[in-house]
Amino acid sequence: MLKDITLGQYFPVKSFMHALDPRMKLLLTLLYVVALFLVSDFWGFLVAAFLIGLVASFSKISLKVVFRGLKPLVFIIMFTAFFNVLYGGGEPLFPQIEWLSWIKTDGVKNAAFMIIRIILLILGTSYLTYTTSPVMLTDALERLMRPLKIFRFPVHELAMMMTIALRFIPTLIDETDKIINAQKARGADFETGNIIRRAKALIPILIPLLVSAFHRAEELADAMECRCYHGGAGRTRYKIYSLGWRDWVALGAMVLSFAAIIMLRIY
């Protein structure tokens, strides 16, 4: 049952977007997010939407799938949009109708922009995780953040922690399922009762899980030491990334769109 939860989903298919260097993808996503916040009119959003359309068609993952991922967020988006309208200024949108006078033009415009912006933001970042495996993502993060080492920022340690966390997610999910089944077999009841009862029922799951996680961590530490792990100093990497023609094409498209958005903002 827990397997249905997919964290930062990744769809392993072969496509132009999948073949991009993860460092480049990360950089492009960053540029895209910045661009979204620079957009101040409808035309700018059109450019961003066009970009997303391009990404969708070059990734073999249809927009439909990605939109489905938006569903759980609809409520939050609507909620923030409502408050945008409530506190927006400008002229009333429907001057003839008395009880709708709180809906003002600027408020509606702000709300609409905000909705579009959030949706485009989620779509863009979703395509990053959909087309890049979590390990590649942490790898890229480590490599891009390398300059921060000068400021004593623990780049390697952070990346190693993320790698190990990702590696153990399936293992711990399996284990949780096993514990749940074992407790059910002993008559534990997770499905009835009020919230407090149900929360209490979780304790016999969490405690064995925690104990086992600590045990695993101890063994893992020994195994890593046996394989000569001694921190990030002097490490070489097995996987090497190199930028290919695809990366430059993608960067070109991104830079053009970015320039267009800035032009639209100025004029």
Add this chain to the structure above:
Amino acid sequence: MSTIIEVSNLSFSYPTEEGKAAHRVLHDIDLKIEEGEFVAILGHNGCGKSTLAKHFNGILKADRGSVHVLGMDAGDEENLLEIRRNVGMVFQNPDNQIIATVVDEDVAFALENLGIPHDEMARRVDEALELVGLSEYRQRAPHMLSGGQKQRVAIAGILAMRPKCIILDEPTAMLDPKGRKEVMKTILRLNREEHITVVLITHYMDEAVQADRVIVMAEGEMILDDTPREVFQNVGLLHSLSLDVPQTAELMFALRQEDIKVPISVLNVDECVAEIEKLLGGGEND
């Protein structure tokens, strides 16, 4: 032939909470493991096998006495990296020793830590996967493999360092019979063909009889240290330590207790069959 591991007068206890008396886990162990040997270590649960093994590559440090690996003092922090690249260790649970999410990246982990250049690394990863027979699985996710395959990935991760010696701490304890067979075949091949020194901690007697030398431990001490043929003659002693003996030795022991004269030093099924045939054949002549 050179000595790989030399343990002299080793004692060890785990640090305890304050006020409690320390419980001594290892007592005055003296042991030498020579290059190319295949040594099995037996002993009941909690007798200190894993604790001893963790001294062989400096995961634990001796309280008293010393451990030397290839002549280097394992108590000296400076030597640890060199010791660990030469004496690798595989643990019981493969899930807790695989670090990466792709097989070949996991095999490369030790090489990354050692700072091996990329081309050399790729060569060694190929070589190690070849040795454990998992070349076709290099792009797979480890958690999708069978237990036996996972354990072979873990072995490959050690082999990539090209160690002189591999220590395996109950590597087959969590595997099904098929996985056990796979792993044992791999271990035997590494010892016989690649001449890698093997130290195998196990609870399975059929695994121990394949070694050149069997060490039996009890309560942190070494009780027996001899060839499997000699060690498994001590059926009574092994039983009193709540250890099994190979089924053939068990049968011979039972026959002797019935005053039937069979030699006690019989290790494999063929020898056993031959002895019993001799016995029955002898009966017909009467």
